[in-house]
Every structure is written in C-alpha cells, then in structure tokens.
Amino acid sequence: MLSNLCSFPKTNLTIMTTLSQTYRDHPLIHHHHIVPLDFDSLRTIPDSHDWLHSSPETPSSSSSSSCYHTNVDVSIPLIDLTDHDAIALIGNACETWGVFQLINHDVPMSLIEKAEGETRRLFDLPMTRKLKALRTPRDVTGYGLPRITPFFSKYMWHEGFTIMGPPIDHASQLWPSNYQPFCDVMEEYQRKMKALAEQITNLIFNYLKISDCANWLHSTGAAAACSTALQLNCYPRCPDPTRVMGLAPHTDTFLLTILHQTRTCGLQIFRDGSGWVPVAPLPGALVLNVGDLFHILSNGRFPNVLHRVVVDPTQRRLSMAYFYGPPPDFCVSPLNDPPETPCYRPVVVKDYVRLKAKNLENALSMIRL
Ligand SMILES: C=C1C[C@]23C[C@@]1(O)CC[C@H]2[C@@]12CCC[C@@](C)(C(=O)O1)[C@H]2[C@@H]3C(=O)O
Ligand SMILES: O=C(O)CCC(=O)C(=O)O
Numbered sequence: 001m002l003s004n005l006c007s008f009p010k011t012n013l014t015i016m017t018t019l020s021q022t023y024r025d026h027p028l029i030h031h032h033h034i035v036p037l038d039f040d041s042l043r044t045i046p047d048s049h050d051w052l053h054s055s056p057e058t059p060s061s062s063s064s065s066s067c068y069h070t071n072v073d074v075s076i077p078l079i080d081l082t083d084h085d086a087i088a089l090i091g092n093a094c095e096t097w098g099v100f101q102l103i104n105h106d107v108p109m110s111l112i113e114k115a116e117g118e119t120r121r122l123f124d125l126p127m128t129r130k131l132k133a134l135r136t137p138r139d140v141t142g143y144g145l146p147r148i149t150p151f152f153s154k155y156m157w158h159e160g161f162t163i164m165g166p167p168i169d170h171a172s173q174l175w176p177s178n179y180q181p182f183c184d185v186m187e188e189y190q191r192k193m194k195a196l197a198e199q200i201t202n203l204i205f206n207y208l209k210i211s212d213c214a215n216w217l218h219s220t221g222a223a224a225a226c227s228t229a230l231q232l233n234c235y236p237r238c239p240d241p242t243r244v245m246g247l248a249p250h251t252d253t254f255l256l257t258i259l260h261q262t263r264t265c266g267l268q269i270f271r272d273g274s275g276w277v278p279v280a281p282l283p284g285a286l287v288l289n290v291g292d293l294f295h296i297l298s299n300g301r302f303p304n305v306l307h308r309v310v311v312d313p314t315q316r317r318l319s320m321a322y323f324y325g326p327p328p329d330f331c332v333s334p335l336n337d338p339p340e341t342p343c344y345r346p347v348v349v350k351d352y353v354r355l356k357a358k359n360l361e362n363a364l365s366m367i368r369l
C-alpha cells in the first residue's frame with residue numbers, strides 16, 4: 001500500500017480553510033455583476049445568447065444531440081450499487097468513461113423528489129424575487145450565472161443557485177417567511193449526497209488500492225471539512241435550441257460529481273471517437289462523473305469527462321449537481337502504484353481552485369509534468 005498520496009499540511013484542523021472562503025479569496029477574473037435573463041418572456045434569441053456563429057461547439061454541430069435516439073453502442077455504463085462486483089464495475093467505468101449511472105444507491109427517491117420540488121419552487125419565483133438572492137461577484141453561493149461564464153464570448157441559457165452548507169441566508173431572501181422547507185430538504189439532501197460520495201470514494205480507493213487517503217475520509221474533523229457544494233441548475237425551454245448553449249463544455253473541478261436530472265434530455269459527455277454522447281435520464285438513477293482531482297489522483301487513469309448541456313424546445317430542464325472533494329488544505333498527489341512517472345505535480349486543493357478560477361480548462365496543463 002502507498003503513502004503520501006494525499007496529505008494535510010501541518011495545519012491545525014480547527015483553522016482549516018473552508019471552500020466558500022477559498023472561492024472568496026480567489027474571485028473570478030472579469031466577473032461583473034451580470035444577471036440571468038427572464039427567459040420565459042423572450043420570443044427571440046438575443047445576440048448575447050446566440051452561439052450559432054461564435055463557436056465550433058454549438059449544439060447544432062453535434063451529430064447526436066437528442067437522447068431519445070441513443071445509440072446503444074455508446075451509452076454510458078449503468079451500475080447497480082448492490083452488485084457484488086460493484087467495486088470493479090465502478091473502477092472500470094471510471095477508467096473507460098469517467099462517468100456512469102448508478103441505481104440502488106441509498107438515497108431515497110422521496111428525498112430526491114422533494115429536493116426537485118423545492119428546486120422547481122425556487123426557479124418558478126418571479127425574477128424580482130430571485131434577484132434578492134443574487135450572488136455577488138465576490139461570493140460563490142446564491143442565484144446567478146454559471147461560474148464559467150467569463151470564459152465564453154456568449155451567455156448560456158441557464159440560471160443557477162449555488163449552496164454550500166445551510167442555505168438559510170439566501171433562502172430567507174427568497175421566501176422571507178417560508179424558507180424552512182427549502183432549508184430542511186436541501187440540508188438533508190446534502191447529507192445523503194455526502195454519505196454516497198464518501199461510499200463511492202472509498203470503493204474507488206479500494207479499486208486503486210489506495211489506503212492512506214482513508215485518514216481524511218475517516219477522521220471526523222477532516223471529513224467534516226471536505227469540499228462540497230450543491231448546484232441547482234435550470235435550463236428554460238428555448239424556441240431555437242440549436243443556437244443556444246445550456247451549459248458550455250467543461251470538466252468539474254473536484255473528485256466526483258453526483259447529478260440528479262429531471263426527465264428532460266440535455267446532458268452530453270464528450271467521448272473520443274464518438275463525439276457528444278447523450279446521458280439519458282433514467283428514473284431513480286444518479287449520474288456520477290470524475291472531476292479533475294480524481295483525474296490527478298489516478299495519475300490520468302480516470303478521464304475527467306468533458307460535458308455540456310443542450311436545451312430542449314418544449315420543456316424546461318432541472319438538475320441538481322453535488323460536488324465532492326477533499327478539504328481545501330489537502331494536498332492531492334498522483335497515484336504511484338505500480339511505480340510510474342507522475343503526470344502531474346502534487347497540488348493543494350485550494351491552489352487548484354485558484355488555478356481553475358483564472359485559467360479554466362488550462363488549469364490542468366499548468367500542473368502537468
Ligand atoms: C464548488 C463548485 C463547483 C463549481 C463551482 C462551484 O463553486 C459551485 C458551482 C459549480 C459549477 C456548476 C456549473 C459548472 C461549473 C464548472 C461552474 O461554473 O460552476 C461547476 C464548478 C466546478 O466544478 O468547478
Ligand atoms: O445539468 C446537468 O445535467 C449538468 C450540470 C453540470 O455539469 C454542473 O452543474 O457542473
């Protein structure tokens with residue numbers, strides 16, 4: 001077994017940096033105070049949101065933009081967590097795809113439905129009310145555009161709400177006297193997601209034969225300090241989806257992302273040789289994908305899957321993405337068993353968040369050896 005894969009600097013746990021503090025310390029470049037559009041009132045696509053002639057990456061350039069016609073040869077793995085072979089199946093899926101769908105997890109369907117209901121209640125609010133919880137340029141939580149917005153020349157067809165821990169501050173701005181149901185459901189949802197993320201991380205560590213990261217997962221203080229966030233996403237319907245982008249192509253920053261999507265298609269992953277592959281919504285299944293930190297930790301064995309979201313012409317799509325990673329002060333080093341040349345230099349989580357805030361997808365190449 002290995003040593004030094006991931007480690008804490010000699011810091012007292014009580015003075016560890018939180019993830020929101022990390023983001024506050026590294027605000028986005030060119031992040032002006034821009035608000036999402038009131039999409040439902042629009043009859044045409046404003047130039048600011050028209051991607052058609054601005055990028056080779058428009059949804060219309062995709063050969064497989066609809067998940068209703070999924071090619072079975074290129075559908076992502078579906079894994080039953082109660083399968084006796086779950087470790088190997090998950091490890092293989094991470095290695096070959098960087099993404100899989102998971103059924104028979106322990107997250108109750110009733111909780112997922114309640115959280116989806118609260119998400120719907122939030123995005124149904126009038127714009128004037130949602131703007132009361134507008135994320136400020138220096139902050140990471142609240143209502144607003146995706147953080148990656150400044151890296152693209154056009155805006156996305158998207159509104160989002162970011163939560164880190166108890167959402168009471170923003171929830172009470174949205175519903176001054178009726179915020180408790182939202183807070184209760186979102187806090188419970190984050191607890192369940194965290195337990196699932198820890199379980200999957202443990203399985204993957206077993207698959208990779210990593211033992212020493214367990215100290216972070218199993219020490220109560222460190223596990224409590226791990227980097228987590230819940231992102232509620234809304235993609236309003238659009239009269240001409242071929243010209244807009246729901247969420248531009250990106251990789252997620254942390255170890256793992258656990259996503260619940262509603263029945264409307266939209267999520268696509270990029271796969272060499274196949275192009276954009278739709279991730280079909282399956283009732284009860286959660287989508288798990290590898291982020292940059294697992295890519296680094298696995299020394300490049302797990303691809304940090306590139307993904308994007310396209311928009312539907314008739315239905316609004318909602319999703320809830322839970323991001324999970326080690327505490328911000330944690331140092332992540334590439335796996336070295338069997339001994340192999342490391343592809344990346346060790347990086348402290350908060351330093352990687354800073355690199356990503358400044359350089360987005362070029363961040364990885366800045367730590368490549
Ligand atoms: C913890 C986080 C991950 C995230 C940035 C954030 O601070 C909260 C929102 C997350 C999200 C959701 C949409 C795509 C993404 C790239 C973005 O712009 O904001 C991810 C971020 C990420 O993985 O870095
Ligand atoms: O909405 C989706 O399906 C994906 C969302 C996503 O990629 C994200 O929040 O990082």
Ligand SMILES: [Fe+2]
Nearest residue numbers: 250251252307
């Ligand atoms: Fe993502």
